[in-house]
Amino acid sequence: MVTKLLIYPFIAIRLHLSFCNNHILFLSIHMVLISEKKISFFFLLLSFFFFFLFSFFFLSFFFFFLFFFLFSFFFLSFFFLFLSFSFFFFLFLSFFFLFLSFFFFFFLFLFFLSFFLSFLSFSFFFLFFSFFLFFFLFLFLFSFFFLSFFFLFLFFFFLFLFFFFSFSFFLSFSFFFLSFFFFFFLFSFFFFLFSFFFSFFLFFFFFLFFLSFSFFFFFFLSFFFLHYSFLMYFRLNVLVDTGSSNFAIAAAPNNLITVYFHRKLSSTYESQDITVEVPYTQGKWKGILGSDMVTLNGASNITVRANLACITESSNFFINGSNWQGILGLAYADIARPDSSVQPYFDTVVQDTGIPNMFSMQLCGTNSLSAPEDNFETGGTLVLGNIDETMYQEPIYYTPIQRTSYYEVLITDIQINGTSLGLDCKEYNFDKTIVDSGTTNLRLPYTVFQAVVDKLKQAVWVVNQRPPNMFWKGEDMLCRKNSDVPFNSFPTITIAMATGNNSEFHLVIPPHQYLRAVGDASTSTNNGDCFKFAIAGSDSGTVIGAVIMEGYYIIFDRANKSIGFAETTCQVQNSQTIKSKIQGPFVSKVNTSTCLFKTMEPNDTSLLNVAYILAGICGLCAIPLIADQELELLTPYGQAEKDKGIQIQEMSIVNTFTVHLDVPFKFTGRIYDTINLTKNGVITLGGVHPEDPQKASWENIPQALPLTTAYPLIAAYWTNPQITEHGDLWFQQTMDKKKLEGIKRKVQCLYPQNKDLVAKWAFIATWENITSSTDLLTVTNTFQIVLVNIEDYSYVLFQYGNLTWTSWKMPDNKTDENKIQSAVAGYNGGDGTLCSQRPGSNASVGCPLVPSSRNYTWSSAGLVLLEMETQAEVVIMRTLILRPQTPKDENLEAQNQVKTSSFCQRKCHL
Structure with a gap:
């Protein structure tokens, strides 16, 4: 480690970024997929073994034909028959070696291509190996071409001798010798046919067998070598993102990308068997955490074992024609998924190499004003560990x-x-x-x-x-x-x-x-x-x-x-x-x-961009409630639950807080993916005011329902709170199984006839220690609104922890006297017809869905459940009262008596 500290602190690692007209940055990385020593030595041995095997069979059959040539020369009596056989044989050898020349020219082309790819992928061992094979094959090719032309020359030479001596022979010898010659010619000719067909048989059943075997073997061997030399070190383009911390690359086939990381082929990859899912504004990906050796393009001497997420599933993350196969997050570990224990790539580089904990960027963009969206150019530089004085x-x-x-x-x-x-x-x-x-x-x-x-x-x-x-x-x-x-x-x-x-x-x-x-x-x-x-x-x-x-x-x-x-x-x-x-x-x-907007969470562990994920649609059912289990008045919230918090006094500047939902919520027959939180105990759904984006469909003074505003609202405790010094607003979206189980049990209490109910997602908003605009700060209310998706249904839960004030005094402009104003709870569909008000709140004649017999006092801690029957687009309000042990309320029918440490009575009113 001391050596690294002495070498690296003053070295800046320059990395060129690719840039396109849609302003997306790309950085090339090298992934080590297969142990280089093992695979290279294996292919080296195989290559030499089969090259020598092929050479052995070739030389064996060459000497066989040479022996056959000498044997024929001994038995053939007349010179012109020898010439006739010889020039055909030389012609055959000429074409044979010409065939071998083209055959090895084909392998020369394959290994030349492998040599080129090895050069591109910076694999120096395979660069040397490919060069050696290139020289070896070139030597074979040159030798075969030379032999081919040499035997072709012998063919024409003996052809000339044949015609010359044949003409002289017939002029010089008598008829007797001619007859004798003809007899031996016939004998030699038949012997020649026998030798020819015998050698032809051996040729096809032995030589061509091994030749074809060698050909196909070397054919597939060359392509395997070509394939693995390409996979040994291959380049991936990744998005350079200072707004996230995870390093993730594609690790499964995808129609939108051409290359991906082969985990099973990498002897250096180590899986952590942890699933991670990251949503963005317009997409998401899911994968498995692991680690492998990574080298950045331009920093070949810096290879580190880095945490990476292997993307196995994605939705709208890779776009059609995209030039990237992953993302490189350069932010802090606090926002890494699934938690901060996943060390980001740059933190690993700093730790392992000792470079200064800094990096710099020069993003020049594209050089062309009128260029297509997919025009990728080198338009930037990422410098790790230092500053480049030539860039600023x-x-x-x-x-x-x-x-x-x-x-x-x-x-x-x-x-x-x-x-x-x-x-x-x-x-x-x-x-x-x-x-x-x-x-x-x-x-x-x-x-x-x-x-x-x-x-x-x-x-x-x-x-x-x-x-x-x-x-x-x-x-x-x-x-x-x-x-x-x-x-x-x-x-x-x-x-x-x-x-x-x-x-x-x-x-x-x-x-x-x-x-x-x-x-x-x-x-x-x-x-x-x-x-x-x-x-x-x-x-x-x-x-x-x-x-x-x-x-x-x-x-x-x-x-x-x-x-x-x-x-x-x-x-x-x-x-x-x-x-x-x-x-x-x-x-x-x-x-x-x-100027700093103060939030109360220690760390925001979510990414900046929240995904829009379509929820699955299933049937509604429930499981029987276990009598021994305790129902909490309020779902756990606050800093310990990693809620996001806003002080109510901050809401005096920003009237609403807009939140995009991870999972769309269906309310009064419509689907919403955006909600607005207010300081008044109200949630509005959907859009914002067209003239003022921060003004939603609510007022400080509660109004009787229904409203004709175009924006639906849900009011757990619509009041006019004190905003100068007191009160907090907490909220979170959760898929935590423990929290969802608690919420599900409350819903299931009202539906004991259903079974196998599954809660998938919930949004929890908590108004804590809210004071009225006229009362003392010691008199506070705490309540919650919970939105939950359970199978094919959506539910709204009003959860009240303590309600110590229910009304306040408001000045009347006409009489100059104080007027008592009461809180309102319920919902408003936004069309002037669909609405519901909690009994005891401000009266309204337009909300017939709440049975008038279900009256109860505001001072009761408890819960109200809104059931959204989405298929029929009908909303039914049902109440579930949770309170400490008190004398039996004669107005409420007790269905179950449950004695627990916190609650001694549970009443389900259907």
Whole structure:
């Protein structure tokens, strides 16, 4: 280890990145699939053995024919018969060696191809071996060609002698000698026929047998050698992603890729037998964790045993025509899947080689403005362990890494043409800001995104026409003739980055970075250059993606927990393009410490992008509830359960928190994959307000149901809470079997007639220690909304831990007197007809689905269950009351008496 520390600390590993017009980065890696020593020595022995075997049979039959030639010469009495046999024999040998020449020329071609692939794959042992076989085969080929032409020459020479001596013979000898000659000619001729057919028999049954055997063996041997020399070291392209931590490669056949990792053929691969599944915004993959020897292209002297996930199943991860077969995550271990014990690849390189804990990127993008989406070019460099001074211009500005999970930084302001958006700096970092090479666009929280689009619309005036409305959503292109590139019509965007000590520097982003060139508009009447808007809304915080990173040289200094930005030396695309700039330092106009959006979870173990996964549809059933098991009032929540937490006081700035669901939820006959959490004890489903993305279909003051708003809502305890100092909002999505089992038992309590019920997914939102806007802070409520998918049904559970206040005083504008306002619980379908209200809440005549006889007091801790009968699109509210041991309530029928440590009475009301 001391040697490594002395050798590597000052060595920078340069790795060239491939880049395409859709701004996806590729890095080539070498995978060691088979132990080189074992397989190379095996093929070397086999090759020499069968080459020598073939040579032995060839030489044996050559001497056999030589003996046959001498034997014929002894018995054939007349010279011209010998000549006649000889020149035919030489002609046969000439064609025979010519055939062998072409035969070995074919093997020469195969091994030359193997030699070429070995050279490409940097397998030096096989490079030497292929060169040796190349020389050996070339020697055979030259020898056979020489013998072929030599015997061809003998053929023509003896043919000449035959005609010459035959003519002289008939002129010189008498008829007697001619008769004697004819007798011996007949004898010799028949002997010649016998010898010929006998040798022909031996030739076909012995020589051709071994020849054909050798031919087919060497044919398959050559292809096996070619195959394994290709698989010994082969290249894989992987996405370079600073927004994730797993290193994963394809390990199973897929119609969308041409090469994958062969685990069974690798003697160095070690499986950990742990299944890992990673979802993204537009896809997912599933695989098995393991480890193997990995070498990055351009760093052939750096080979480490790295953790890798072998992708066996995927959905929308590999796209048609994709040029990658995996992903290389460079973020911290905190967000590795399935947990932080999986050491990321770069951590392994730092640990095993001793290089400094830093890397840098120069992303130049493609050089062509009008290029197809699948145009892959070398447009970037990844430097491990150091900084390349030729890739940037001084100075370097550093911003601190806020939390070591993603590469999280802090934005203090965003400006359009030098004018600030004027938003609270927390808005820019809601709920985090990260630098992510695996994301194409600049993604902004919806409030910030809408403000940016509004400012751009005011600033942009294109002479021919305004950009189409769908252009701002990234769903349409802006196309112009080649001479009318719209860069001059769009303003610059400035992102202010915090440096610490209330100072900042500015990233000045020119239009060509957020207008992504996508090639010619072949279907448009205005053929020319086309662009897409490379800024998008986000519900997972701000993401500085590849289109912004292209303009700068970026240093990820993990050792000092900071990220550096410098102006890049990359060339601009054309004369109309201005380079990205960095300005500063400046004194920040805000207290930068207040810009960080504070969350209460220790680490966010989920990836940035959440998958959209279609849920399976099955039948509804339930298992009998075990009487001895305890039902919890509240599903476990909080920091210990790895919930994501938001302080209610933060919600005074951001009114709603949008969450994408891992599994779609069906509610009142519609499917939703997005929900909005509010501070008021309400969940809204689906879209957001068209004018204000952060305003959902709710108000601070509870309203009687039904509402005519277009957005459905679920209210567990719709109130007007105190938001200045107290209360937390926790939420998580879970597939944890233990939690799902507890939720399932509560649902099953209401359906004891069903069996084999299986819960697949749940979303749990908890409002903890919520105080009213007028009461003391010591009077608090805690309650939950649980969304759960169980087989073909969806359920909503209202779970109340403690309810210590049920109403509050609100001033009446007409009488200037305080008015008592009560909380509301129930749901609203959004169409003015489907609704349900919990008995005892604000009265409404439009909700007939709740039986009026099911009244109970607000002060009871308990649970309310909404059953979504999705096939009939009918919603039925059923109640399950859980409370500590109290005198029997005469208004409720006790069905089961269960004595446990926490609960002494359970009542199921159907």
